[in-house]
Amino acid sequence: xxxxxxxxxxxxxxxxxxxxxxxxxxxxxxxxxxxxxxxxxxxxxxxxxxxxxxxxxxxxxxxxxxxxxxxxxxxxxxxxxxxxxxxxxxxxxxxxxxxxxxxxxxxxxxxxxxxxxxxxxxxxxxxxxxxxxxxxxxxxxxxxxxxxxxxxxxxxxxxxxxxxxxxxxxxxxxxxxxxxxxxxxxxxxxxxxxxxxxxxxxxxxxxxxxxxxxxxxxxxxxxxxxxxxxxxxxxxxxxxxxxxxxxxxxxxxxxxxxxxxxxxxxxxxxxxxxxxxxxxxxxxxxxxxxxxxxxxxxxxxxxxxxxxxxxxxxx
Ligand code: ADP
Ligand code: MG
Numbered sequence: 001x002x003x004x005x006x007x008x009x010x011x012x013x014x015x016x017x018x019x020x021x022x023x024x025x026x027x028x029x030x031x032x033x034x035x036x037x038x039x040x041x042x043x044x045x046x047x048x049x050x051x052x053x054x055x056x057x058x059x060x061x062x063x064x065x066x067x068x069x070x071x072x073x074x075x076x077x078x079x080x081x082x083x084x085x086x087x088x089x090x091x092x093x094x095x096x097x098x099x100x101x102x103x104x105x106x107x108x109x110x111x112x113x114x115x116x117x118x119x120x121x122x123x124x125x126x127x128x129x130x131x132x133x134x135x136x137x138x139x140x141x142x143x144x145x146x147x148x149x150x151x152x153x154x155x156x157x158x159x160x161x162x163x164x165x166x167x168x169x170x171x172x173x174x175x176x177x178x179x180x181x182x183x184x185x186x187x188x189x190x191x192x193x194x195x196x197x198x199x200x201x202x203x204x205x206x207x208x209x210x211x212x213x214x215x216x217x218x219x220x221x222x223x224x225x226x227x228x229x230x231x232x233x234x235x236x237x238x239x240x241x242x243x244x245x246x247x248x249x250x251x252x253x254x255x256x257x258x259x260x261x262x263x264x265x266x267x268x269x270x271x272x273x274x275x276x277x278x279x280x281x282x283x284x285x286x287x288x289x290x291x292x293x294x295x296x297x298x299x300x301x302x303x304x305x306x307x308x309x310x311x312x313x314x315x
Contacts, residue, residue, distance in 0.1 A: 061088040063234050063265050064109070064140070069118035070289075071104050078104040080289030081118070086234070091256060091266045093276040093297075096286035097310055102269045105286065106238050110142045111135045122234065139233035143223040143240060151212025155203065155222055158211050159194035159229060194229060201225045201255055217248030224252070234265045241270060253279055277301065285309070 064086040071079040079101040086092045094102050107113040109120050111132040119128045127135050135141075150158055198204040201221045206214065214222060220240055227235060237256075241249050253275070256266060270276050276283060277297045285293040285300060287309040293300055300306055 062086060063088050063123050064267065065121040066105070066109065067119045067121070069105060069108055069120070070116045071101075071108050071113055072116045077289055079108065079115070082286065082289065082291050083118075084284050084291055084294055086265060086267050087282065088265050089260060089263050090282060091260050091268060091280050093280035093283040094267055094269045094286065095271075095273070095276055095283060096292070097312075100286040101289040102286055103238055104289075106142060106236050106267075106269065109135075110140065110236060136230050136232065139231075140236070141227045141230055141232040141234075142236035142238065143220075143227045146211055146219055146223060146226075148212075151210060153211055154208050155198065155211055155214070156191075156194060156207040158222060159198065159226060160190060197225045197229050200228075202251065215245070215248075216243035217245050217252070220244050220252060221248065221255075224255070228259070232264070234267070235259075236267045236269075238269045239271060240268070241272060241275060249275075 062085040066085070067083050069079050069082045070077065082101065082105055094105070096102055104113065108115040108118075111127070111130050111134065114129050119126055121127065122135070122138055122140050125138065127138060127140070130138075146158065150161070153161070195204060195207070198207055201224060203218060203221050203225065206218060206222075211219070211222065220243075224237075224240065240252060244252065256268075257279070260266060268276070268280065277300075280297060283293075283295065283297055283300045284291055285303070285306050287305075292309055293303050293306050295303065
């Protein structure tokens, strides 16, 4: 990461003047990004300036971009200026010792948490601070654990409840221009899509089973199937293999690779290092809320800082 020349100027002993870059920056940023007032106090002099960042376009083929993301909980900084992007059609791993800030980063990207500062872009559109369903509508979803109360519903019923499938509905409308689809026709479409998705994950034979009776692995497949029903472009997976037996783990990974071939983009948090190393082409390592490394698996394995971060942590 390159340090800006402004950063070193800001660190010099020269007393600040009124047209100092630091005071000029917030207005410029608001003008460029069309956002509200900037949180000036939180600008890290070491970091790339906001003007530079705003001027920088997301490289082509990078649907997801996170810039200088920060999330504080009271006095605790869970994410401390994380920046990274994710390549289209990739399976990118996000790893780091316990408490590194991975889940909080996911929650900020998907709208579960509002970041304290920083930004998230999806296909060059800013999605920072949007509600989870608004973000899902734009094509980014994460898997959610099936709530206990939904265990009393069947697998198929759980699918039909999946986050509205608004994108899918929009798609059907465009397929049938001007057609006034009856609610029944829409329901039939949703059902068909639900079945196809269950078949894709090879859990269609469980359609009439209560979700509460599924094994841990089957549940994970259902969670993925529900997320996919909204027809997303980018899928975030937080420990999708936790508690999954080796056979189903194999199946899940196989499905992820298949979807990736179809052009879906995945960002995967997983604590099993072998899974990450064997399946991801690129790995982002977080440590203490920051991005410590961002590289190919072979390079990550050899990275001294990464090794130290893991050794020093209670993993
Ligand atoms: P990871 O997923 O990498 O293990 P998390 O993002 O879950 O890390 O947590 C990062 C830090 O933020 C931890 O110190 C954790 O205790 C804290 N944290 C996470 N979520 C909350 C929350 N909702 N309220 C307060 N602290 C939180
Ligand atoms: Mg976590």
